[in-house]
Amino acid sequence: MVNRRSANRVSDGSETALLHPNKGERGMSIRVPRVATGVLVVAVMALLPSLCWAVYYELGPSKDEWGLKYDVAVSDTDGDKASVVFTLADEGRLKPIYSATVVAFSKPGRDGGRTYDVKAPLEFKTTQGGQRVAQVQIPKEFAARAEIRILTLTVNGRRQTSASYYDIPLQQYMPQDSTTASR
Helix, strand or coil, X not given: CCCHHHHCEEEECCEEEEECXXXXXXXXXXXXXXXXXXXHHHHHHHHHHHHCCCCEEECCCCCCHHHCEEEEEXXXXXXXXXXXXXXXXXXXXXXXXXXXXXEEECCCCCCCCCCEEEEEECCCEECCCCCEEEEEEEEHHHHCCCEEEEEEEEECCEEEEEEEEEEEECHHHCCECCECCCC
């Protein structure tokens, strides 16, 4: 019985060469070290998410606004900024909320696509009363078409297969005659 591995090896002095099984010539050994394979797999995993687009589904209006209890205050600040204060008292039927962001989109282009003119994440801080409050400043020129986008993975206590969002338009909270509108 001939060991196939040893049959392909020939000693030619100080080095051992692999022979092509059919031709009796030196063949190239294409061996990829395990470390290189691991690095390649990690690199592919890291690069793939940058090529993917997230799919979110809009939650339509509901008569109780999905059980959310919140206040929104929009006020002018010095210069060309508007201050948005979002107070979340109860997450309602969207509990737990994954994220909240103030966004304003560009007008649709020729292909129907839109880009972000403003995207400012709301970072909540809990008050002594248990409410969560966040504040951001955005350019005044985008405040009228800006929205607070609430992103959740759970609706009515059920985990969703993809994320859902609920938008709160800021236009209804814009100041009229130097007064801050709130709900």
